[in-house]
Amino acid sequence: MxxxxxxxxxxxxxxxxxxxxxxxxxxxxxxxxxxxxxxxxxxxxxxxxxxxxxxxxxxxxxxxxxxxxxxxxxxxxxxxxxxxxxxxxxxxxxxxxxxxxxxxxxxxxxxxxxxxxxxxxxxxxxxxxxxxxxxxxxxEWDRGLRQAHAWLLAGPLPTRAAVAAVAEPALLRDPRHAAEAASVVERAVDVLLAVPAASRRDPDVRVLRQALGYAVSVIAAADPDSGVPLLERLATSTDADARWVARENLTKARLRPLADRLVVARDALSRP
CATH class of the missing domain: 1.25.40 (Serine Threonine Protein Phosphatase 5, Tetratricopeptide repeat)
Structure with a gap:
């Protein structure tokens, strides 16, 4: 039965x-x-x-x-x-x-x-x-956060998992959590941009880039004081992948309430 x-x-x-x-x-x-x-x-x-x-x-x-x-x-x-x-x-x-x-x-x-x-x-x-x-x-946020930080040191795919784990709006209602999640995402950006140009098309690296293409806007909506400067950093970069990440995030509806604070990032991306 x-x-x-x-x-x-x-x-x-x-x-x-x-x-x-x-x-x-x-x-x-x-x-x-x-x-x-x-x-x-x-x-x-x-x-x-x-x-x-x-x-x-x-x-x-x-x-x-x-x-x-x-x-x-x-x-x-x-x-x-x-x-x-x-x-x-x-x-x-x-x-x-x-x-x-x-x-x-x-x-x-x-x-x-x-x-x-x-x-x-x-x-x-x-x-x-x-x-x-x-x-x-x-x-237990602090215990999970330690695990996420460990994944940032383990390569593009574990880094992507750390980003996906913390970039969850329901987990970021506490301002401290939002700020600490922003730190994880910013470190993941550093992981991506540290990859040599010749390796940027590696499938695992592309998976990380794809995750950052939405996660930055999640943490910016939850913690604008951390997320908006990160978007500006990406948008004003000369790195093509950094600018792609900024452009993808700036299309997200969740950032509409921050329109007045995103002028610098949008203007930077409007220029060649």
Missing amino acids: AESVDETTATDDELERSWRRALDGDAHGWERRLAADSRLPGPRANLELAHRVADLAQRTPPERRADALQLLRRWLTDEPDLPEPHREYLAAVAALSVGAIIAAEPDPDAAALLDEATADPRWRVRELAATGLQRVLAV
Whole structure:
């Protein structure tokens, strides 16, 4: 009977039972059901289901945490015997769930798995790794911020994950959080601009550039005193990628309330 459960519409109790069986070593049937309800291939993965699994991970009792991490490590390393993109979905769910475990309690093994997920070649895994860190930031901002700063030192893809994690308006209502997020994004800009010109077309670097193309406006809207000077710095730069980042951000509707403060940046971009 359990094999017929639609995981998208399963009750919390049904999902809880599936999670416990998976932790006990009986994961194969549940993995197939999660994969079947992933909505992949398709334009949008089933994020609601991913978050429900992450909620289960976050509530895992301390004595079962090692079992949970073993299961999530299995998903991240593509061990389930499933076709793509279903393996990618489980890996992305695992990245989010690892972040949820860290949100519940610091765990070095979980942190190492989340670090690995930020550099995964699959974009959905990287995206949900960043979302996983947002769970940590929501529970304990300072601890999540330390993780984000560590990612800034780990290469373009982890840097992109740090940017995506902190550039979330719901997390930036506290002025201190907004200012500290601005610092992360500004350091990520430094990472991008430090890449030699010959390497700027590297796919990982382009992914970072793309993230900065929206994140600067998020932190500018939350903390204009940090974000507006950063936009001016980018717009007045002679670096083509810096100017591209400024131009992309200045198209965002969230900056309309700051129109009077963005004259310098807009004027700089209007000149060749």
